[in-house]
Amino acid sequence: MDASKVILSAPLQQLKDEHISLRADMDRIYEITEEIEYDSGLVVVQLFSKLYEQISAFNNKLKAHSKREEEGLFPMMARRLGENDRTIEVMEYEHAKAEQHLQDFLTEADRAGAAIDENDAQSITVYAVQALATLTQHFAKEEKMLFPLAENILSVEEKEVIERLISGR
Structure with missing residues (x-):
């Protein structure tokens, strides 16, 4: 099956379209992490403050998106795919891994506080970079494999349930 041909x-x-907005945020975050990596001195600390704000907002958006997948799409697909299929398990693991990297970033940044220096800022930024790497691969997997698979295996009724969950009705 050619996933790119699946409507x-x-x-x-x-769910797929939400990735567009999340990716735009990820691009902004990535640009800041690059600047932090290549700059030095006080500017790194200022950039880190900007990165912290971006990551905090992004984390909330990502959690909302993940929740919609984890409460609707994933359980339905897991039931259809059967207990020997690991597709959903892998997706949930990737969600947890990305969320953990973001949480580690926020926790370490909070721990460092206002006294953060250039070295701490650069080392803590690695968590953000790891989260972006995980999410980039994860989104690609969902778009190329998971969503087309869901389209083929879920019933019209199941898709309606997901739609109600997404729209909050």
């Missing part, structure tokens, strides 16, 4: 139903397309 997604509205709820699956919406």
Whole structure:
């Protein structure tokens, strides 16, 4: 099956479309992490403050997106795929891994506080970079494999349930 040819139903397309906005945020975050890596001195600490704000906002958006997948799409697909299939397990693991990297970033940044120096800022930024790497691969997997698979195996009724979950009705 050529996943790029699969037309997604509205709820699956919406989940896929949410990646566009999340990726735009990830691009901004990545640009700041690059500057932090290559700059030095006080500017690194200032950039880190900007990165912290971006990561905090992004983390909330990502959690909302992940929750919609974890409460609707993933359990339904897991039931359809059967207990020997590890597809959903891998997706959930990747969610947890990305969330952990973001949480580590926020925790370490909070621990360092206002007294943060250039070296701490650069070392803590590594968590953000790891989260971005995990999410970049994860989004690609969902778009190329998971969403087209969901389109093929979920019933119209199941897709309607996902749509209600997404829209909060």
